[in-house]
Amino acid sequence: MPSPDVYAADCPSRGVLDHLTSRWGVLVLVALSEEMHRFSALRRKVGGVSEKMLAQTLTTLEHDGFVERTAYAEVPPRVEYRLTPLGVEVAERVEGLVTWIEKNLPRVQRARAAKARTVQEG
Amino acid sequence: MPSPDVYAADCPSRGVLDHLTSRWGVLVLVALSEEMHRFSALRRKVGGVSEKMLAQTLTTLEHDGFVERTAYAEVPPRVEYRLTPLGVEVAERVEGLVTWIEKNLPRVQRARAAKARTVQEG
DNA sequence: GTAAGTACCTACCTTGTGGTAAGTATGAGA
DNA sequence: TCTCATACTTACCACAAGGTAGGTACTTAC
Numbered sequence: 001m002p003s004p005d006v007y008a009a010d011c012p013s014r015g016v017l018d019h020l021t022s023r024w025g026v027l028v029l030v031a032l033s034e035e036m037h038r039f040s041a042l043r044r045k046v047g048g049v050s051e052k053m054l055a056q057t058l059t060t061l062e063h064d065g066f067v068e069r070t071a072y073a074e075v076p077p078r079v080e081y082r083l084t085p086l087g088v089e090v091a092e093r094v095e096g097l098v099t100w101i102e103k104n105l106p107r108v109q110r111a112r113a114a115k116a117r118t119v120q121e122g
Numbered sequence: 123m124p125s126p127d128v129y130a131a132d133c134p135s136r137g138v139l140d141h142l143t144s145r146w147g148v149l150v151l152v153a154l155s156e157e158m159h160r161f162s163a164l165r166r167k168v169g170g171v172s173e174k175m176l177a178q179t180l181t182t183l184e185h186d187g188f189v190e191r192t193a194y195a196e197v198p199p200r201v202e203y204r205l206t207p208l209g210v211e212v213a214e215r216v217e218g219l220v221t222w223i224e225k226n227l228p229r230v231q232r233a234r235a236a237k238a239r240t241v242q243e244g
Numbered sequence: 245g246t247a248a249g250t251a252c253c254t255a256c257c258t259t260g261t262g263g264t265a266a267g268t269a270t271g272a273g274a
Numbered sequence: 275t276c277t278c279a280t281a282c283t284t285a286c287c288a289c290a291a292g293g294t295a296g297g298t299a300c301t302t303a304c
Contacts, residue, residue, distance in 0.1 A: 030128070053292065065230055198280035
């Protein structure tokens with residue numbers, strides 16, 4: 001098989017990229033990189049996720065081997081989600097991007113404002 | 123204003139994150155981090171993008187101050203896209219993620235296969 | 245008895261994303 | 275004269291993403 005190339009539309013790496021950069025995938029990964037979370041804790045932490053989307057995102061990440069799911073046969077049910085070693089590695093990169101955004105948001109906002117002014121003047 | 127927090131559903135950083143991790147945004151950023159590109163060159167490089175989506179993605183990234191657009195009054199028209207200093211900074215993080223995926227794709231595929239086997243057995 | 249917490253799943257429906265195809269203006273080359 | 279190339283824009287349409295709401299099964303607390 002040829003070496004993976006994200007530029008190629010049919011390369012399997014595209015799928016992995018989509019999963020990792022999905023709307024909720026990024027946030028789940030970052031949250032889990034801090035510590036293990038239970039389903040409901042994750043849902044409270046990641047503002048705006050629906051249960052359906054969180055479950056679906058976790059399934060996808062688990063399927064790709066980034067997240068490990070541990071269910072305990074208790075009542076009420078308890079399920080723990082944590083990163084696998086593979087997940088820890090990607091989460092580092094994703095976290096790097098996210099923290100950059102949080103730190104540099106003002107610069108982006110200033111760039112937007114400057115552009116708006118240019119458009120008005122031009 | 124409070125410090126940016128991606129976990130908050132209404133934080134502006136969410137918007138920037140969505141733009142940067144959008145389906146085509148990632149690939150455009152990585153392509154431009156290599157070198158300046160013309161519109162059509164970018165379209166040929168990023169496999170699978172439609173003209174509409176490429177134009178839209180570039181507009182968004184330009185609006186956020188990551189990409190600089192330079193149009194020359196020539197016939198046929200010539201437009202160059204390159205990263206701004208701000209764009210160079212994010213592109214580094216994004217590229218880090220992408221190259222990790224390309225390098226570690228086999229590990230992900232092995233994890234998937236292992237999981238499929240587990241499901242079958244269990 | 246009733247509501248809440250736990251971790252989901254399923255059906256339904258709306259919204260958004262994104263693809264296709266055509267249009268625009270211009271000059272070069274066959 | 276016709277086609278191609280450039281860099282888009284616009285209209286149209288289809289599919290998928292994702293939200294809402296309800297169900298499940300059990301226990302604790304009020």
